[in-house]
Amino acid sequence: MTDALVSGGTALLPRVEFDAARCKGCGLCIEACPEHIVEFEHVFNQRGVQPAHLVHDGLAQCTACGNCAVVCPDSAVEVENRKKPLKYGRNPLRVGDTHYCPGCDEGTVHELLAEVIDELGIREVTVGVASVGCTVFAYRYIDIDWHQAAHGRATSVAWGIECQHPELRVFTLQGDGDLAGIGIGETIHAAARGDPTVVVFLNNGIYGMTGGQMAPTTLLGQKTTTSPAGRTARLQGSPIVMTEIMAAQAGCSFAVRTSVHDAPAIRRTKKYLRQAFLNQEKNRSLSVVEILSACPSGWKLEPVDAHQYLVKEMFPIYKPGVIKEPPGGMPR
Amino acid sequence: MTAGAEAVVGGRRAGQGGGEAPAAEEVLLKGCEAIAEAAIRSGLDAYFAYPITPQTDIPEYLAERLPPLGKTFTQANSEISAINMVYGAAGTGLRVMTSSSSPGISLKQEGISYIAGAELPCVIVNVMRGGPGLGTVYGSQEDYWQSVKGGGHGGYRMPVLAPATVQECADLTMEVFRLADLYRTPALLCLDGTLGQMWENVRFHEPDHANLPPKTWATTGARGRKPNLINSIIIEPPELEAHNRLLQAKYAQMEQREQRWEEYRAEDADLVIVAFGLTGRIARSAVDTLRSAGRRVGLLRPISLFPFPVSGFRALGARPRRWLVVEMNAGQMVEDVKRTLFDLGRVEPVTFYGRLGGVIPTPDEMVEVAVKDLAAGGAR
Missing domain, CATH: 3.40.50.970 (Thiamin diphosphate (ThDP)-binding fold, Pyr/PP domains)
Structure with missing residues (x-):
């Protein structure tokens, strides 16, 4: 919601706008603000949540760091630093309101993809492959050509798209059930073939769309609706660590694991996504960016707590960092 | 062919x-x-x-x-x-x-x-x-x-x-x-x-x-x-x-x-064999053998299985006749044949003959089945 005091005012003060209608009330922006000047409003929006906004007189303390805009999974915050040409917020390619739950990291990844595609100037040659799972409606949220794939088959569809179209930049957006469960064969063979696909792998350790069942990547001890007593190695097997397996294939030239749990991680992930698309152009082989993602609804945790859980529980099993550097070093 | x-x-x-x-x-x-x-x-x-x-x-x-x-x-x-x-x-x-x-x-x-x-x-x-x-x-x-x-x-x-x-x-x-x-x-x-x-x-x-x-x-x-x-x-x-x-x-x-079919010596036939693909090809030989023996037998071979060639049945005219469906299965297309005849208002007998599991029916087998079928219909 635009507040006259907030958006106008002195020219050198930052411009900060919270879109109250888009806000799902996850509170990630409140957590991300280093100046503690973001809070929930007292009134409710039409979604039935109290949207975030700047505290009264908060603008004076705002450093225009952009964290609130960067961490918003719904791209509902815009920050403009008027002292430097710096702006944070929704990219024009990032369209519509998502069906994702409050605090879901997938919206953040959509924003990053839109920004990277836009900044690299490849919108007109990019085709996204949406898979089955929560990413099934990804085509609604980034303004490019999309092909919606069957469960697990995104990399096969991607190869079909690019096999006679070397000019196209094809990426897949796949969850862990899709990529590591039903589609593990397709995934590994795409890496072995060296398809020039950018695989964006959202690992939240759970089947989110179907309501929180155990995934191949569910952690030991993690409770899901189909491992109600917690996953055990003996009964349900151990989590699959996919990106290392993909990196082991000669046709995979770039593999990295990252997260979007806070503003620095999001900025890092954007860099990795950019590098993946650059690597796609340069090395014409497979790039994988695994993004550890929170599923607050499936994990039954508040969004902020879910990110803490992600760092504490997922990082030890799924270690973030570059797993395979492309030949010739990291793309710039 | x-x-x-x-x-x-x-x-x-x-x-x-x-x-x-x-x-x-x-x-x-x-x-x-x-x-x-x-x-x-x-x-x-x-x-x-x-x-x-x-x-x-x-x-x-x-x-x-x-x-x-x-x-x-x-x-x-x-x-x-x-x-x-x-x-x-x-x-x-x-x-x-x-x-x-x-x-x-x-x-x-x-x-x-x-x-x-x-x-x-x-x-x-x-x-x-x-x-x-x-x-x-x-x-x-x-x-x-x-x-x-x-x-x-x-x-x-x-x-x-x-x-x-x-x-x-x-x-x-x-x-x-x-x-x-x-x-x-x-x-x-x-x-x-x-x-x-x-x-x-x-x-x-x-x-x-x-x-x-x-x-x-x-x-x-x-x-x-x-x-x-x-x-x-x-x-x-x-x-x-x-x-x-x-x-x-x-x-x-x-x-x-998009209906497609082949009709072979069927116009005046007392018995029409309906068969597709390889079976249709074999049935053609059976028809020739039966014709040489003076039996009025013809063939309707569906080429388009979907859409089913209903028009091929209609084109044969109203002349009363018997139908023999031969397939290399236990009787699948025969359901479409019966449905088609029903839709055309025909209530004639439909006989099925099938070989299963990769066994190919011979022309002689088909001749034998056809002769039996004609006999059942009162023809000599």
């Missing part, structure tokens, strides 16, 4: 190209190879498949021929992967094909359903083998139901053409590509393993691919236009119903326009 003086081919004749072109040279090829060569001549851009007997000659032929043409040949990690590569490539507007044999076709069904739902053109070849399960590598016609009733989930249909000769393998391959593009649909060429492995002389005609609609829906990058979307998920029931009504209207259009 050249249609004889007494043969009438109903509906649209496949791939005849008007006949102005100089006579093509005859070459000796297997059924599978003729399909592969005809696909190349139809402008095949990309082919994806997984090896399975008895259709592996198709991928082997294309593995050699496609790459030098700058086209894509990919041996996928599974039939499932192959059909999804087809899905992706068809989405960019390419001429695309996959082929397999019965168990592999079962694996492709989910993908075919997606392709039907998303309305993309592609060609699928099923060189049928005996089943169920792993069954046998010998040819059969046990996938008739799977081929014409949808196969995968969701109530879709697709054109299904069934060749009986290597020449028809070539002609109908070209035709099935045309139907796929014309109706924006997956289309199936369905033959049994024996025909796939059979050597015969074949002449390749120019494909008749004029006046096909432009592929403005292809996902080739949103340059100067709004984004395109290839998709089969339509969550809201009224919207999905509307989409399904459009699909059904398309199938009804195919039923109106």
Whole structure:
């Protein structure tokens, strides 16, 4: 919601706008603000949540760091630093309101993809492959050509798209059930073939769309609706660590694991996504960016707590960092 | 098989190209190879498949021929992967094909359903083998139901053409590509393993691919236009119903326009044998034998299994007669024959004769069954 005091005012003060209608009330922006000047409003929006906004007189303390805009999974915050040409917020390619739950990291990844595609100037040659799972409606949220794939088959569809179209930049957006469960064969063979696909792998350790069942990547001890007593190695097997397996294939030239749990991680992930698309152009082989993602609804945790859980529980099993550097070093 | 003086081919004749072109040279090829060569001549851009007997000659032929043409040949990690590569490539507007044999076709069904739902053109070849399960590598016609009733989930249909000769393998391959593009649909060429492995002389005609609609829906990058979307998920029931009504209207259009059959010595027949593919070809020999013995027996050979050639039955006129359906299965097409006769208001006896599990019925067997059937009907 635009507040006259907030958006106008002195020219050198930052411009900060919270879109109250888009806000799902996850509170990630409140957590991300280093100046503690973001809070929930007292009134409710039409979604039935109290949207975030700047505290009264908060603008004076705002450093225009952009964290609130960067961490918003719904791209509902815009920050403009008027002292430097710096702006944070929704990219024009990032369209519509998502069906994702409050605090879901997938919206953040959509924003990053839109920004990277836009900044690299490849919108007109990019085709996204949406898979089955929560990413099934990804085509609604980034303004490019999309092909919606069957469960697990995104990399096969991607190869079909690019096999006679070397000019196209094809990426897949796949969850862990899709990529590591039903589609593990397709995934590994795409890496072995060296398809020039950018695989964006959202690992939240759970089947989110179907309501929180155990995934191949569910952690030991993690409770899901189909491992109600917690996953055990003996009964349900151990989590699959996919990106290392993909990196082991000669046709995979770039593999990295990252997260979007806070503003620095999001900025890092954007860099990795950019590098993946650059690597796609340069090395014409497979790039994988695994993004550890929170599923607050499936994990039954508040969004902020879910990110803490992600760092504490997922990082030890799924270690973030570059797993395979492309030949010739990291793309710039 | 050249249609004889007494043969009438109903509906649209496949791939005849008007006949102005100089006579093509005859070459000796297997059924599978003729399909592969005809696909190349139809402008095949990309082919994806997984090896399975008895259709592996198709991928082997294309593995050699496609790459030098700058086209894509990919041996996928599974039939499932192959059909999804087809899905992706068809989405960019390419001429695309996959082929397999019965168990592999079962694996492709989910993908075919997606392709039907998303309305993309592609060609699928099923060189049928005996089943169920792993069954046998010998040819059969046990996938008739799977081929014409949808196969995968969701109530879709697709054109299904069934060749009986290597020449028809070539002609109908070209035709099935045309139907796929014309109706924006997956289309199936369905033959049994024996025909796939059979050597015969074949002449390749120019494909008749004029006046096909432009592929403005292809996902080739949103340059100067709004984004395109290839998709089969339509969550809201009224919207999905509307989409399904459009699909059904398309199938009804195919039923109106695309029926194909061959009629052979059937006009005055007391008994008409109805058989498709290899069985239809064998039945033709049986008809000749029976005719030499003075028996008035003819053949109606469906070439399009979907749409079922109802018009072929209607064209035979009102003359009362008996019907003998012969298939290499336990009785699948016979259901469509009975339904067709019922719809035409005919209440004549329909006899079924089938061999199962890859066993091929001989002409003598068919003669014997026909004679018995004629006797049951009071004929001498």
